[in-house]
Amino acid sequence: MLETIAYSILNGVLYGTLLFMMSSGLTLIFGMMGVLNFAHASFYMLGAYFAYTLGQATGFWVALFIAPILVGSVGAIVERYGLRRVHQFGHVPELLFTFGLAYVIEELVALFWGTVPVPYKMPDALNFTAFNLFGLDYSMFKVFILLVAVAMFVGLWVLLKKTRAGLVIQGSLSRPDMVGALGHNVPRVFMLVFAFGCALAGLGGVVGGIQFVTDPGMAFMMGPIVFVVVVLGGLGSVPGALVASLIIGILQTFFLSVNFSLAETIGTLGIEDSGFFGVLWHMEATRIAPVLPFLLLVLTLIFRPRGLFGKREA
Amino acid sequence: MATNTAVGKPSLLKLWPWVVIPIVAIILPHIFDSGHDINLMSHMSIAIIFALSYNMLLGNTGLLSFGHAVYFGLGAYVAMHVLRMVNEAGGEGLPLELIPLVGALAGMGFGIIFGAVSVRRAGVVFAMITLGVGALVHSSSLMFTDFFGGEAGLFGDRTYAPSMFGIDYGSSVSTYYLIVAWTLVAAILIYLLKKTPLGWMANAVRDNPERAQFVGYDPTFVRFFQFVLSALFAGLAGGLHVLSDEIVNDEVVGQIQSGAVLLGTYIGGIGYFVGPIVGASIVTILESSLSTYTDAWVLYFGLLFIGIVMFAPMGIVGVIHLQYLSWKAGGWKGNTGIRLYLLLAGLVGIFGLVCVIELSYHYFRSWDPSAPFGLMGFTVDATGAMPWLVSFAIAIAGFGAMLLHAKPMLARRTGAKTEGGKA
Amino acid sequence: MSTRNALELKGVKKNFGRAEIIRGVNLDIHEHEKHVIIGPNGAGKSTLFNLISGRLKVSEGSVKLFGKDIHNLPAHKVNRMGLSRSFQVTNLFQNMTVLQNLRCSLLWSEGHKYAFWKSVLKQDSVTERANELMERLNLTTQANTPAQLLTYAEQRSLEIGCTVASGAKVILLDEPTAGMSRTEANDVIQLIQRMTGENTLVVVEHDLNVVFELADRISVLVYGEIIATGTPEDIRNNAAVQEAYLGTEVH
Numbered sequence: 001m002l003e004t005i006a007y008s009i010l011n012g013v014l015y016g017t018l019l020f021m022m023s024s025g026l027t028l029i030f031g032m033m034g035v036l037n038f039a040h041a042s043f044y045m046l047g048a049y050f051a052y053t054l055g056q057a058t059g060f061w062v063a064l065f066i067a068p069i070l071v072g073s074v075g076a077i078v079e080r081y082g083l084r085r086v087h088q089f090g091h092v093p094e095l096l097f098t099f100g101l102a103y104v105i106e107e108l109v110a111l112f113w114g115t116v117p118v119p120y121k122m123p124d125a126l127n128f129t130a131f132n133l134f135g136l137d138y139s140m141f142k143v144f145i146l147l148v149a150v151a152m153f154v155g156l157w158v159l160l161k162k163t164r165a166g167l168v169i170q171g172s173l174s175r176p177d178m179v180g181a182l183g184h185n186v187p188r189v190f191m192l193v194f195a196f197g198c199a200l201a202g203l204g205g206v207v208g209g210i211q212f213v214t215d216p217g218m219a220f221m222m223g224p225i226v227f228v229v230v231v232l233g234g235l236g237s238v239p240g241a242l243v244a245s246l247i248i249g250i251l252q253t254f255f256l257s258v259n260f261s262l263a264e265t266i267g268t269l270g271i272e273d274s275g276f277f278g279v280l281w282h283m284e285a286t287r288i289a290p291v292l293p294f295l296l297l298v299l300t301l302i303f304r305p306r307g308l309f310g311k312r313e314a
Numbered sequence: 315m316a317t318n319t320a321v322g323k324p325s326l327l328k329l330w331p332w333v334v335i336p337i338v339a340i341i342l343p344h345i346f347d348s349g350h351d352i353n354l355m356s357h358m359s360i361a362i363i364f365a366l367s368y369n370m371l372l373g374n375t376g377l378l379s380f381g382h383a384v385y386f387g388l389g390a391y392v393a394m395h396v397l398r399m400v401n402e403a404g405g406e407g408l409p410l411e412l413i414p415l416v417g418a419l420a421g422m423g424f425g426i427i428f429g430a431v432s433v434r435r436a437g438v439v440f441a442m443i444t445l446g447v448g449a450l451v452h453s454s455s456l457m458f459t460d461f462f463g464g465e466a467g468l469f470g471d472r473t474y475a476p477s478m479f480g481i482d483y484g485s486s487v488s489t490y491y492l493i494v495a496w497t498l499v500a501a502i503l504i505y506l507l508k509k510t511p512l513g514w515m516a517n518a519v520r521d522n523p524e525r526a527q528f529v530g531y532d533p534t535f536v537r538f539f540q541f542v543l544s545a546l547f548a549g550l551a552g553g554l555h556v557l558s559d560e561i562v563n564d565e566v567v568g569q570i571q572s573g574a575v576l577l578g579t580y581i582g583g584i585g586y587f588v589g590p591i592v593g594a595s596i597v598t599i600l601e602s603s604l605s606t607y608t609d610a611w612v613l614y615f616g617l618l619f620i621g622i623v624m625f626a627p628m629g630i631v632g633v634i635h636l637q638y639l640s641w642k643a644g645g646w647k648g649n650t651g652i653r654l655y656l657l658l659a660g661l662v663g664i665f666g667l668v669c670v671i672e673l674s675y676h677y678f679r680s681w682d683p684s685a686p687f688g689l690m691g692f693t694v695d696a697t698g699a700m701p702w703l704v705s706f707a708i709a710i711a712g713f714g715a716m717l718l719h720a721k722p723m724l725a726r727r728t729g730a731k732t733e734g735g736k737a
Numbered sequence: 738m739s740t741r742n743a744l745e746l747k748g749v750k751k752n753f754g755r756a757e758i759i760r761g762v763n764l765d766i767h768e769h770e771k772h773v774i775i776g777p778n779g780a781g782k783s784t785l786f787n788l789i790s791g792r793l794k795v796s797e798g799s800v801k802l803f804g805k806d807i808h809n810l811p812a813h814k815v816n817r818m819g820l821s822r823s824f825q826v827t828n829l830f831q832n833m834t835v836l837q838n839l840r841c842s843l844l845w846s847e848g849h850k851y852a853f854w855k856s857v858l859k860q861d862s863v864t865e866r867a868n869e870l871m872e873r874l875n876l877t878t879q880a881n882t883p884a885q886l887l888t889y890a891e892q893r894s895l896e897i898g899c900t901v902a903s904g905a906k907v908i909l910l911d912e913p914t915a916g917m918s919r920t921e922a923n924d925v926i927q928l929i930q931r932m933t934g935e936n937t938l939v940v941v942e943h944d945l946n947v948v949f950e951l952a953d954r955i956s957v958l959v960y961g962e963i964i965a966t967g968t969p970e971d972i973r974n975n976a977a978v979q980e981a982y983l984g985t986e987v988h
Contacts, residue, residue, distance in 0.1 A: 036438055036441075036442075082620070082624065085624050086623060086624055089627050091437065091438065092376075092378050092437075093623050093627055095378065095438070095441060096378075096576075096580060096619075096623050097620060097623045097624065099573070099576070100577075100616050100619040100620040100623060101616075101620060103573075103612060103613075103615065103616035103619070104613060104616035104617060104620060107610070107612050107613035107616060108613070111610075111613070111674055111675060111678055111679065112678055114678070114679065224445065224449050227442065227445065228446075231442055276458070279457070279458055279460065283457060287457055288457070290453045291450060291453040291454060291457065294446045294447075294449040294450040294453065295450060297442065297443075297445075297446035297449075298431070298443055298446040298447055298450060301439055301442055301443045301446065302431050302434075302443070305435065305439055506856070507853055509856045509857060509858065510852055510853045510854065510855060510856060510857060511844045511849040511850065511851065511852045511853070511855070511857055512851050512852060512853040513853070513857075514837075514840070514841055514844065514857050515841065515844065515851070517830070517832075517833070518830050518833070518841045521830045521831060521832050521833070522828065522829070522830050522831070524792075524812075524828065525828050525829060525830060525899070526813075526841075527811070527812040527813040527816065528790070528812060528813075528816050528821055528822055528900070528903065529816065529821070529841060529842040529844070529845055529846075529899065529902070529903040530813055530816045530817050530844075530845030530846060530903055530904075531813055531844075531845055531851075532811070532813045532814075533813075535851060536851065539851050539853065543853065
């Protein structure tokens with residue numbers, strides 16, 4: 001049991017850091033622009049595919065830097081020529097625009113790279129065992145992901161707390177209407193924040209695509225979970241996104257790796273494996289895992305719409 | 315005062331769609347009589363009810379739902395269980411004609427349960443809760459295999475059930491007529507609901523929930539009632555789905571189904587009663603016919619949807635309606651030619667874009683890109699430069715002419731006219 | 738004049754975080770009276786209205802409407818107990834026409850609630866009252882104009898009409914003449930007097946000409962406290978008021 005717990009915490013933290021790479025950008029974009037970017041996970045996917053293709057020409061290390069920049073550029077174009085136009089119609093059309101965009105990006109990715117997973121592999125330099133825990137190998141690449149996430153968090157923190165641009169962003173997180181009054185070019189700030197958020201998701205994709213799988217379905221897999229994270233953390237709150245990412249990451253990994261059901265742990269208590277509660281009683285944890293984030297999402301929205309750390313209600 | 319009382323009173327002339335549409339619906343199976351076509355028309359009818367019920371939320375109450383398939387799907391499942399009970403009882407029990415009602419009641423029941431937790435807030439919170447509930451129910455459908463039948467789904471037999479009128483539903487035509495009858499009932503009811511105090515206040519709450527409070531209405535309750543009624547009609551559509559397909563699986567509660575109804579409704583136009591009808595019909599036809607011609611149909615859908623959101627948020631019906639109003643007000647005088655030119659240029663541009671997309675799909679996705687393939691009646695080689703150049707040229711010429719020539723010209727002409735009118 | 742109190746505020750306090758905006762207001766508003774609340778900017782007049790009408794929750798104290806507690810009730814319940822209000826910023830159903838706005842405002846007070854089995858247009862009493870209100874508002878010619886296309890003064894009139902239409906006995910108007918010219922403001926004052934009749938009226942107002950024309954009694958709110966209540970004459974002669982408020986504006 002101890003092995004399982006330790007191992008699922010390690011893997012959960014890993015998964016959580018990947019979630020944070022996506023959710024931090026999403027929550028920044030929402031906090032500032034009020035746009036819940038449905039296509040955010042699509043930019044994560046683009047990051048993986050760009051890095052895969054670039055990597056074939058330049059190698060992983062160059063791709064690690066170029067791919068997020070490319071994704072950010074795509075984000076900037078989307079904001080400049082799409083979202084900005086829709087912005088005047090209100091928030092619901094914005095949501096719908098990104099909803100449609102997610103479909104289109106998925107199809108385009110399937111068009112250019114095919115519907116089957118591409119062989120996006122970790123670089124040889126990281127392909128060795130970093131340490132061994134309870135007889136299970138923990139690869140250097142996983143350590144590398146953690147390092148990237150930590151670097152990103154530190155970079156983000158410095159950017160938000162120590163730079164002028166960060167002050168503008170922070171200010172606008174609490175009072176979006178005041179940015180313009182202070183003489184900033186609001187559309188430009190919006191575009192840059194959107195591009196930046198997308199680039200963060202792209203960076204997540206560069207490493208996430210290797211850790212998991214790089215196929216056109218990866219956005220659809222990740223998208224809803226990222227929403228859960230930002231809602232749980234509190235829309236617009238970066239520290240909230242971090243904490244919520246880790247919670248969801250650990251919780252889901254834990255449920256996937258342990259093998260228990262209420263019936264096995266507590267005993268059947270004479271409850272038959274039929275009917276709603278009976279089935280639930282005998283359900284193995286691994287089968288509950290996919291439902292868990294959504295249950296959390298709904299419960300959070302009902303009982304605490306501002307999430308764990310949010311200042312404003314969604 | 316005389317003008318006031320006349321407002322909104324439906325003149326008999328305005329009732330013509332309610333007469334024409336049923337007649338068309340009755341005649342259609344005699345023209346398109348293949349099993350595939352009749353099936354398609356049944357699906358269209360069901361999609362129309364579903365989209366109309368969806369628009370009770372989005373268009374009338376301003377609630378954007380990402381999980382409306384939950385009520386469609388759960389309605390379908392409950393109706394299917396009842397159909398199976400009837401089957402197992404040796405074809406005795408509830409008449410087939412009333413089984414869709416079971417779906418409606420189930421939809422309403424689940425609407426009450428989930429609606430109670432969803433409607434406290436509108437806007438993004440509502441959208442997220444519906445997304446969450448949708449994902450929750452869809453994931454659960456694979457957990458609780460007793461009720462949902464697992465991945466294979468559940469089967470029933472519509473012919474092995476009693477009929478109130480002694481009709482044999484073995485043929486798909488008679489089932490189609492039953493579905494059309496229910497569609498008409500549902501459409502009329504949804505139309506009438508818009509005219510009731512609840513329907514009016516739904517619009518009021520959509521536009522200004524605060525003001526609605528200060529005339530005595532609780533916005534949460536208005537949203538809740540609309541939500542429950544909408545779920546009822548979604549469940550009815552689900553019940554009809556059971557009759558037409560005789561199978562339900564987890565797809566009916568899934569996110570794709572929820573997304574499709576949103577797409578269809580919005581493409582048609584959420585501000586108009588006929589919007590969802592037009593949108594659902596187009597989406598059903600395109601989905602069925604386009605998918606046999608091209609792999610790219612989901613992409614076309616996505617692009618169409620984005621195009622509508624960006625350039626015509628009032629939807630297809632809205633665009634036609636606005637142009638009609640402008641034409642009636644004489645706004646087309648002297649620039650009808652330019653308008654047609656604009657439309658033509660746009661169509662040419664779309665044609666070019668379609669060529670490019672089709673070429674891309676062949677080039678990237680087929681086993682042998684150099685194999686000749688048919689494009690718009692020509693046989694071309696996608697590895698050669700020529701088809702690409704021509705397609706791009708058509709697309710650029712079309713969109714270029716539309717945006718850089720026709721549009722400014724129309725703007726100049728109409729701008730000059732309104733200024734002249736004022737002077 | 739009846740001496741029953743329409744509204745009773747006892748020790749009403751409201752704080753946002755550490756900032757106390759309303760610092761213990763005691764105020765009785767008699768039935769049928771026209772009561773005007775004046776005070777310098779930032780005195781908390783709008784906040785006080787929001788507290789009475791249920792738009793904000795009071796932090797401490799009580800608000801009674803005809804002897805019944807209404808603080809901590811949601812706005813729609815307060816409205817159903819006989820209190821309605823207008824807003825400082827025009828707050829209508831912008832996409833609806835004048836007639837539709839009035840009909841919507843009448844539905845609850847005419848007892849139609851959430852009915853989904855009858856047609857709005859067939860409710861003759863609603864139509865009749867809407868037409869009558871429209872005439873009194875001088876908006877009959879604009880019956881089918883969407884609210885957002887009305888002039889500012891017309892929108893304010895319609896808002897007063899909607900407020901009256903909701904069947905309230907106590908009507909709160911938040912700066913009904915804000916942003917209007919002298920003549921427009923006079924028209925609105927006449928309209929208010931015509932429309933509200935026997936109802937109890939509480940108005941927040943800046944324009945002192947308006948205040949003295951309209952008011953039976955005046956209360957002066959300064960920094961979250963009522964420093965004086967009385968007839969226009971009392972207020973004019975009240976030294977504290979002159980110092981705190983009128984002094985700066987009268988000469």
